[in-house]
Amino acid sequence: MFKTALSPAATLIFCVLVLPFLLSALWVKVVTSAAIFALAAAGISVLFAQLGLINLAQIALVAVGGWIALRLNYATSLPVTSIVLIAGIGASATGAVLALPAMRMRGLYLALVTLMAAGAFQILFNAFQFPNGGAGFWGVARQSAAEIRTPVFAPNDVAYLRYTIVIAALCFGVVAVHRITAPGRAWAMIRQSEANALAAGINVTFYKIWAFALSGLLAGIAGALLSGALGQLDARSFLASDGILLFALAVVGGTYSWIGAVIAGLLYKLLPAVLNDFGISADIALMVFGAALLHAIMTAPRGIAGQLSDVLQRKSHD
Template identity: 70%
Template sequence: MKTILTPSTYLGIILLLFTALLLPMLVGALWIKVLTSAAIFALAASGVSLVYAQLGLINLAQIALIGVGGWIALRLNYATDLPITVLVVIAGALTGVIGAFFALPALRMRGLYLALVTLMVAALFQIFFNAFQFPNGGDGFWGVAQKSAGAVRRPGIAESDIGYFRYVLVALAASFVLIGLHKTSAPGRAWAMTRQSEANAMAAGINVTFYKLWAFALSGFLAGVSGALLSGALGQLDARSFLAGEGILLFALAVVGGVFSWLGAILAGLLYKLLPAVFNDLGLSADIAMIIFGAALMHAIMTAPQGIAGQILDAFKKGGSDD
């Protein structure tokens, strides 16, 4: 049992219980909505971290894939009566397939070239969103109409903002478990060997292309789930929320938070959504957050390769060992 309940796991359980049970009693309705968005983008950031940590590959299209998941979820919301959780899973699965498909041409690339290819994919989806918009309950396949938007359903147990916040937290925790299972099973071992040496991995009989596609598909799945959850949180989505450049920011914040642990993804989500909201609430320009992000990225690159999460978890482990 000791191998499962690590200090990091204990910290995660405590954080989840506090956030789900006590935090809604301490903050107002506005901040519940902000924290819901932060948790959703933390889920998406976990996909970016997975690809980078396990394979050393850069994915700048994650924000665009969130939009894809949201588009699919909205279309299914208006066109079907599927249960919301089923709808979320379908949106994630289809987005994962799309993410893997667009990753195919880039599988032989690394570094800057891969980053540019994924950025171009993000720009392609940005054009699509601007041209066709997001479904709002209209007729036809695109489902767009110049009228008041139709209702976006939420799960019966999570119709209130607090209930939906907790629903998103459960989805976030499930995503961390899913990633952890991959890391400790065959895909994780294949990714580790591939990152060390693709030639050695192929010599050992590992299908490098397949496992790279698997990583991008899993990352896309998490982005798609995030998009579906975001559509339920906001009610409607807008093309301006999924600009190609935002993918660069999310990747940078994933590095700042720490790509090697679940806590890093949570920190990335909080930095991405919560920090600008705090500045706005204080009457300050949200652009100040960009300056902080830049300084934090330089700090992570130069002195904290494990990110802020690595520093926190190291301190937590040392505190536990001292006891």
């Protein structure tokens, strides 16, 4: 019974058909943002759980996807879902470039390189901003931002929440398929020993780039969805430090299942909103995140999702 309650299908049905009716207008927006960043956290999990690689530039890839989506939304009449996919592909290509340092380094050194990349993107977006309907390549104008299009079947916030959840579920499914097919097996061998993987005929370079590209695809789709949810993006929402926070929360939630990514998204967006609703400074959330990360490192390497899975397994045996 417990496993069924948390099965992907049951969770998707609940979130699409029931959850929107339980939320006020404000919380619909908050949960939409949480679902979007759960998708970004899933990209972090692909690299960390499968290859043991740390990418602190995921928030920058979200921004890349958002920038592409806004530019195409204003400059073309392409269907919104097509724009979301193109934005994901653009961020995927950027993620593949970030894979180049991973060919020769990992651990702290790779983390520092990706953090510097996130800082470079932060400077870039601060300097040029996000498109708002203006002319030229950057699409930035001084006037108020033009209205951004949303899917015809998602004309309001509740429908857009459902749209976001469905897209996120499809992306989680793509990750799950990767884990149980050839890429997942190759990643597992590479994580255990690159030398053994090479001896077994696995193209280590190809599969590392593939992992970074998949991670970037998820981040880019998340950025495109975020642009539609907010209507306009701000460079201050994609600080390099936010990349560190998102990675930490992915570890806290658990990088080995989709549930961990969902928990990370809820912690990232829902917890600060709940604290604000109770009149408590959202900065307290950082203290909670720090304690949760310490707990995960010391006693819960599989994160909250792993602990939850253990509890449900014990319940099922009772």
